[in-house]
Amino acid sequence: MSRIGNAPIEIPAGVNVEIEGRKVKATGPLGELHMETRPEVKIEQEDQVLIVKRHKEDKVSRSLHGLTRSLLFNMVSGVSKGWEKKLELVGVGYRVQGSPEKITLNVGYSHPVEIEAPEGIKFAVEDNTKVKVSGIDKHLVGQIAAKIRGVRPPEPYQGKGIRYSGEYVKRKAGKAGKVGAGK
16 A cells, blocks of 8 residues: 555645646646656546546556656646755855856866756856755756756765755765874
């Protein structure tokens, strides 16, 4: 029994969901998203609630039940509230500049790294060491945030690099941190 898959999805005011066979379209104040579901699951709409059901009780249907429900919930939340990820640059001289369509990262390389926002994604630069990636598609927001973090991931010795806001970087001791190193 899937606890996630059985949970109903409440459609907020201002969001319209259309179901045509296996295709689902969610339209809201922030935009429009599409999704095609697998044939193992069925989506029903009752008033302002979406319910995901499965046809069989086999392993594939059970695994797709919760996944489909989560993807639908992310679509409905995205077109109504949107999604965002925040990143921080930690390091001497590390900074970011940019506009909603493009950011330039100076993170210790001999050249600045430029990243352009794909359609549906916006950047916001707070201070000169914080970036906010926002959009309606949760998958795309996470993918672009991971791409930015991948430019200079945090390293374990000094903790320098690009990290998610609130991310904990486990630090290593290094050579000078060994006990009895000078004897």
